[in-house]
Amino acid sequence: MVVMTTVRRAVLTLSAAPLGPDNPLPALHLLDGAAAPAVDERAALPRDMARQLGHAPLRTLLPTRVRDGYGRARTPVDLDAIVIENERLRVTVLPGLGGRVQSLFDKAAGRELLYRNPVFQPAAFALNGAWFSGGIEWNIGARGHTTLSCAPLHAAVVPAPDGGEMLRLWEWEPLRDLPFQVDLWLPADGAHLRAAVRIRNPHERAVPTYWWSNTAVPEDRRILAPAELAWQYGYERALRRVPVPAAPDGPDHTYPLRSTHAADYFYEVPDGRRRWIAALGEDGTGLVQTSTDVLRGRKLFLWGSGRGGRRWQEWLTEPGTPGYAEIQAGLARTQLEHPTLEPETEVSWMEVYGPLAADPAAVHGADWAAATGCVEEALGRVLPREEVEAAYALWRERSADAEPGAALAAGSGWGALEVLRGGYALPGTPFAEDQLGxxxxxxxxxxxxxxxxxxxxxxxxxxxxxxxxxxxxxxxxxxxxxxxxxxxxxxxxxxxxxxxxxxxxxxxxxxxRWPLLYCLAVADREGGHPRRAAERYAEAFEEQCGGDPLVTAALGRETATVLLETGAAAQARTVLERLPEEVRARGAFRFLEARLLLAEGRKDEARAVFDAGFEVADLREGAEVLGEVWARITDEPLPDAYEFRMRPS
Missing domain, CATH: 1.25.40 (Serine Threonine Protein Phosphatase 5, Tetratricopeptide repeat)
Incomplete structure (x- = not known):
């Protein structure tokens, strides 16, 4: 008897740090991604890559807000989940956290196929701050983890192409102003999760677009993709073409733990070759991801074995937890590119995720062509390329525009506002007026x-x-x-x-006056007028202090930082001392105190702040500022607790 696929609500209990409130200040600060990266052999770039490289980067994070209200104190929390299940797979989705696939459990083998984080710990990896590691995430907008990483999506049951039940997730992406949907289903007797994705451009103008599906896998796997070349991009912000599996001057990067430093490897999958990427263990088993050809890019991100990478892995989960790497799939060769979505058009494709077993001797052999050939042959046996293409065509015909049934989760009201303004017709993804808040x-x-x-x-x-x-x-x-x-x-x-x-x-x-003064202060700072910016920051803080405590903390942190950067240590000290004790006890403000003590010439006291210990909860990915301040205090090695540097010294 075949067990039919079910879609049901569930509750997932995790040790979790609360997200907290968004930063109340507008995200005016200009981003530093405008310049294209340094590239070796620029003249040899493929034409489409050269055209899209560095194309249309974001200027700011507007209209979103920065999500930095989380901490690092975790307690058991019940999270709303949706479970898709048949007799072979159980898929757990978190609609309130970007539609993350938190677990992909192979019931036949009795094992998890993904890296499943045992905790929910936000960290400043998303474009707008809060992000968490583990599972499969859907990244849309611009280079980086989506602003929707920790945001709710709309969710409902929709008829699947095979007549069963399918989960639809949808939302309006704010940075590029585009609606999208992700349809997830399991055929009744299927061993692989299908994910059909559609991005629409309802506007009368072309829009730069971006998509990368990001899957966390245990880092003790070998990562295989059908490519002999890759574009390597590290925290030095330089792009270079390297052979796969190893450059002449480097380790075999297809084993993530053999590299020292974190890096991206964007695989150059030849045109016409089936697009897939796999993470397989010592026994030749693990996870495979494949797709229709529109999703052309494949990528490995590895943390490496260096101190910084290990510290970040600890930061994102809890001590003693195994590490992970990421295998990804995107619309372009690299994440530095933003293809154009023409006016009133759409782009769609299908992805498939599931178990795979291949000959371990070939998978881990020295012959790379034999290893990838073995995996591709195994994939063809369990999931022929034609089967994926046929399933995609059937989804387009029967299900892509199907109207959702009863809601399982609610997203934001911003899509409803845009549909109300623009009068857009978006079959299958209703943004109704009752969603307005x-x-x-x-x-x-x-x-x-x-x-x-x-x-x-x-x-x-x-x-x-x-x-x-x-x-x-x-x-x-x-x-x-x-x-x-x-x-x-x-x-x-x-x-x-x-x-x-x-x-x-x-x-x-x-x-x-303070909101307008704040905006003018940011404009002065970005415009190269630091002293005038500091004056306006100080004036804004003086007026606002004592009002909304969330604003006071956020504005006080920025104001003290700018005053410190312009040499006004005494004024910065005054700002800090006016903040509530509870605010000044937070890790970010303890670090600001250490910087201020150093500026005041009180080096021993600054050292004492480090010795006492603090954690900057919203420390940005790749941040080196802790090491820089430590080096001004002492020439001793940076303690492991503060080692977050992600590139060679």
Whole structure:
């Protein structure tokens, strides 16, 4: 008897650090990704890669907010989950955390196919901050982990192409302003999870797009892909072409633990070759991922065996937990590229994930061509290429536009706002008016009346920044709140001078001045006027201090940092001392205290802060600042607890 596939709600209990609130300040800071990376042999690049390399990088994270309110204290927490199951596989999905596939359990073999993190510990790896390791994640927007990493997606049951049940996840991606969906299902007798993905561009303009599906696997596997060349990209931000499995001057990187330093390897899969990547253990078994040809890129990310990589692995889970590597699949050869999605078009494909067994002697042999050939042959036996292509065609015909049934989870209301404004028809992914919430109400009011509603001055909610919203703000009555939001939208569009003029106009009549002063301070800092920026930061903090405690902490941290960078240590000390004791006890502020003590010439006391121990919960991936400050205190080796450097010294 064949057991039918079921889709059901469940609860997953994990030791988890709470996400906490988003940073209340607008994400105005300009990103440093505008410059294309250094490239060896630029003239030899494939034409499409050369065209897309460094194309249309993000200027800012607007309209999103930075998610940095989490800590590192974990307690047992019940997380909403959705389980897709047949007699061969059990798939656990977390709709409230980016639709992450948290587990892919092979029931026949009795083993987990993914790296399954035993804890939920946010860390500053996503474009906008909070991210967590493990499972399969869906990255859309721009290079990096998506801003939706820890955000809820809409979820519902939809009829699958084979007549069974399928889970649909969908949301509106904010950075590129694009709706997308991920359909997950298991055929009744299937041993492989199918994931059909669609990204739509409903606009009358072309949009740079990006997609990389990211799968965490145990790092004691060999990673195999059908390629003899790869593009290596490390934390030195240089791209170079290297042979696979090993460069003449390096280790066999297909075994993640043989490398010392973290690096990306983007595999050059020849045109016409089946696209797949696998992570197989000593016995030749493990996980394979394959797809239709639209998803052309394949990548390995490894942490390496160096101190920094090991420390990051500990940081993302708990001591004693085995490490992981990432195998990924994307729309372009590398993650430094952003292909163009033409107006009123879409792109879609199918991915498949599941168990694979191949001859271990060949898999781990010295003959790379024999190893990959063996894996591809094994994949062809259990999952022929034609079967995947046929399943994709059937999904397009029967299921891609199928309307969802009863909701299993709710995402944000921002997609509903965009559909209300643009009147878009998006079969299969409803963004209905009943999804609109409090955050969207001011913008519905603007849409319907031509003006923002009267609001408490100083409220700094999220600003939609697309051209259509910017146009509406430009014609709305010019009160201080409108000038604030207009300036944010202009800043996001790259019209920096006009943004400053809007904020300066708003400042003239504002009774609550700190939001506009903050924006002008950031503009000064980004524009190369650090002392004026410091003055405006200090003025904004002086006015706001004592108001919303979330704003006070976020603004105080930035203000003290800028004052310290401009040599105003005494003013920075005053700002820090005005913050509540609970805030100053956090790791980020303890580190700021150490930097301030060093600036005051109190080196021994700065050293004592390090000796006492602190953890900067939102330390950015690849950050070297802890080591830099330590080196100013002492020439002793950096303690392991602070070793997060990801490149050769």
């Amino acid at each position: 409090a955050e969207q109400r001011p913008w519905v009011h603007l849409l319907r009346t031509g003006a923002l509603p009267e609001a408490e001055e100083g409220a700094v909610g999220r600003t939609p920044v697309s051209g259509a919203w910017r146009d509406m703000l430009e014609t709305a009555p010019a009160d201080p709140a409108t000038e604030y939001h207009l300036g944010v939208a202009q800043w996001a569009a790259g019209d920096l001078a006009q943004a400053v003029r809007s904020w300066e106009r708003g400042l003239k009549n504002a009774s609550v």
